[in-house]
Amino acid sequence: MRPQQNGYVLVSPDLLCQLMERTGDGRPVSVRELARVAGCHPSKIGHLRTGERSTADENEAPAIARRLGVDLLVLWAPTGRTVEAPAESLPMAAVSA
Template sequence: MSSPSLPRYRLVNPTLFRMLMQRTGTGAQLTLRDLGDLVGIPHTTIGNVLAGDQESVSSETAQAIATTIGVDLLILWVPVERAAKMQPAAVVRELVAA
């Protein structure tokens, strides 16, 4: 379970997420069920995030999904508390400045 001090993460682009599931960093293709099993969460959680029915996930879940797919966290996710309402260019500027 996520600590209250850790940010939650919102999916940046569902289409990109689906595309990366088709060919992960290892070259494998993952279904929602496969990814859920590997990450240790219900596959319905992933489906709900992709459909927009679930707004965010814990930092641990976001990191586990990104790691399993084989990409950096911020390729798929944006912290809700810090940058979710920022325009994409502003997010990039903030990351570059860090």
């Protein structure tokens, strides 16, 4: 049995339904097609739509967002450890000669 990998939480089931009705290319996408693209069972997409389930793994969430034509973080919120912000470079000071 493989360990549970829930890397993302769905922001809103209603948003998922709306995006499925009109994707980035203007056409609707079916539950079966979205499941095929995401590599999961159609019942998982159905449960995401109804709110019975709210998580997807690191492979499914980006695939769903890509097929719907939206950025990942429009539809999903990452879970797990906090990602550290990159260090900012310090401004250079002028040195008198």
